[in-house]
Structures are given as structure tokens and as C-alpha cells.
Amino acid sequence: MWSGPRNLSTAMMYAFAARGDCAVWDEPFYAAYLQATGLNHPMRDEIVAGHEADPAIVAARCAAEAPGGKPVFYQKHMTLHMIPGFDRGFMRACENVFLIRHPARVVASYAKKREGPTLADIGFVQQAELFDQVADWLGHAPVVIDSADIRANPGAALSALCSALKIPFTQNMLHWPAGGHPADGLWAPHWYGAVHRSTGFEDPEGPLPALPPAYADLVAQALPHYDRLAACRLRG
Template sequence: MRLAMWSGPRNLSTAMMYAFANRDDFAAVDEPFYAAYLAATGLEHPMRAEILAAQPQDPEDVVAQLTGPIPDGKPHFYQKHMAQHMLPGVPTDWMEDVVNVFLIRHPARVIASYGEKRENPTLDDIGFWQQAELHAKFGGVVIDSHDIRENPEGMLRALCDEIGLEFDPAMVSWPAGGRACDGVWAPHWYGAVWQSTGFAGKEGPLPEVPEHLRGVMTAALSYYERLKTEAISAR
């Protein structure tokens, strides 16, 4: 199985990668289109030079890696993707041959968390419309990070059922520290998950979004709510 997990930033995506990477039967890759995205957009992200040096900048080369032999001879391949990395012109035909899962989170929480690391995110930065567009074209399973934090084992069991994979208890906890699959950008972004040994607890009330970002939140909310209607529930 090649499992493509489509997320936006600050959305439990690294913890989900750790959950699958902690299984003996999965290889994992972290945001393989990131360098290609930065090269195409010219955006100044933290650790830009290191990212460009660490990954292929041609999307066709990335696709060749994703569809080629699975690393380490594993039977399954977990691919952590950011939906906003799929710019116009980036090949998507390979998505027909993978299991697509869409990891969503309420945009108020995404904006509040992202703003702590990078100021003033735009709608294009946070991936909601791109998730909705990819889901409309290719379909796939939708799962809400809020529900995972409420009931990690129940939701991971439900996800495994949906995609025809046997649940592995190793998915609900992992050793503290970084993982071999981490992207080169991990020191900037992954501090909290490096300290974790499992999924964070239940989320509190929605955070207040700054006034200058409320337009972004409102626009993202329409895409989130559309995908939320498709989200699976714990069994």
C-alpha cells in the first residue's frame, strides 16, 4: 500500500507520520514536494536553503521516488504531503494509484498555531482549498485531527478499517525524539512532537483569531466544513 496523507500545516500531520512510521511494515517520507514548492514559488520559508539542497526540485523526480521501489524493502509506504505544495503543473496522475487520506483541522486552530512560527499566513499557505480540490478530483478518506486527539486508538482503528489495513497498537505511541523520516526542516517545526510519545490530549476551546486574519479563517472554514461532512468516525 502507498498511503498519501494530505494535510495543511500545523495539523497533527507529523504525529500521524510518526504513528505509521512506528509500524514495522511501513516506510515513511516527509513532505517530498517541499523543495519543488519552494523552488517554484520563491517563498522564503525557514531553512529554505537546506530544504532546497535536501530534496529534488523537479516534481517529476519526486513522483518517480513516490512511485518507485518502497524504501527499506517495506510492504507499505506512508507519504506525508502538504496539499498546498501541489501547485498548478505539478503531476497528479500518480494519485490515481495510491490510497488518499485527507487530514483536516479547524482553521482557527491551524491559523493560531501557524502564526506562532510564521506570521500572517494566507489562504494559499494553509492548504484548505487545495485539500478540497484534490478530494473532489480523486476522492479518499477524510479524518479530523480533533477526533484523533479525542480518541487516538478508536480513530486509527477506523482509518485502518477504511483503507483495508490491519490496525497495529504500535501506532498510538512512539519513542521521544526525532525520526529517520523527518525532513531537514524538523529542528524548526517539530519541537513539540519530538518531546511527545503519543498524540496530544483533547483540544480546548477554539482560539481567538486575530482580526487581520479573520478573512482567511472565514474563507478556509467553508472548505473545512465541506470536507468535515465526509469525515469518518470512531467505530
């Protein structure tokens, strides 16, 4: 599952974990990304020290069988982590799905946790690039699902997603225990507060947020990439 940050990605990981037949992995390449770029993200040193930072080792694990002998392996990937120089060959062994969210909502949410986001930080350009690469491999558009559709009708959206992936849908995906998941990355205390308090998907969101001019310009840069993928999204 390829998304940018602040994009319902953790809730989706929890939904798949709640199936009972699914192993999950939270942002496999985050430590490798931080080590390779030198970026100063919250908890950077702890993340690099506490998670695998060799991208080749991470990629090999992503292409391997699911941990614990589970039949389904959900990997929550951030598009921005797949920087040039990281081998993407492992993606050919996976079903690649693209989780999208309107950039105005992404920027508003991201800025509350880390000020001054850039276009590179929010992952839309990278998401479109990965989408095009997978489409070229497949000969057709890969699966796209919009967070707005999930929140509008979680059962219908996740049922459509499971159908597209040829795995059974289960009502277990609609609820999970509050308090986080053992698979959470070390960064969870900084980023996952709202989803840790949740036990299911939140209600549909209201109007798009009003943003200051600098952030509105950032949204305008990201919007064409979002719109292009949104045209291919699943309909529940």
C-alpha cells in the same frame, strides 16, 4: 495523506512509522515547491539544496514500491505543495486520505512559527481541490479523518482509518520514541519542536482559540472548505 500545515500531520507520520511495517516520507514535494515558487520559507536554501527538487522525480518515487521492501508506504504530503504544473498522475497509484483540522486551530498554530499566513499558506483551498479530483477519479468521496477525532480517541480513530485502508491496526501506532524520526525533513528543527517532545498523541484540545481580526477573516475564508470535507470524515 494530504493535509495543510500544523494539522497533526507529523504525529500521524510518526504513528505510521511506529507500526514496524511502514516506510514514511516527510513532505516529498517541499523542495520542489520552494524552488518552483521562490517563496521564502524558513530554511529555504537548505531545503532546496538538501532534498530532491525535481517534481517529476519525486512523483515517480511516490508511485513506486515502498523503500526497504515495506508493505505500507506512508507519504506525508502538504496540499499547498501540489501547485499547478506538478503532474498529479502519481496519485492514481496511491490511496489518498485527507487529514483535516479546524482552520482556527491551524491559523493560531501556524502564526506562531511564521507570521502573516495567507489562505494559500494554510492549504484548505488546495485540499478541497485535491479532494474533488480524487473523488472524481473514484466515483465517491475519498477517506477523510479529522485531527480532533484522532486526539479525542486515537485508538478508535486510527483503527477506523486502518479499516478503511484495508491494513491491520496495531497498538504500536499510539506511541513513538521522543526526539524525532530519521525520516524528518531538514525543516524539522523549525517546525517539529512539540512533536519531538511527544511520545504519543496529545489530549483533546479545548475551545477554539481567539484570534485577531485579520486572522479571524482568514479562518472565515477557509472554513467552508473544512466544513465540506468534515461532512465526509470517518467516525471512530
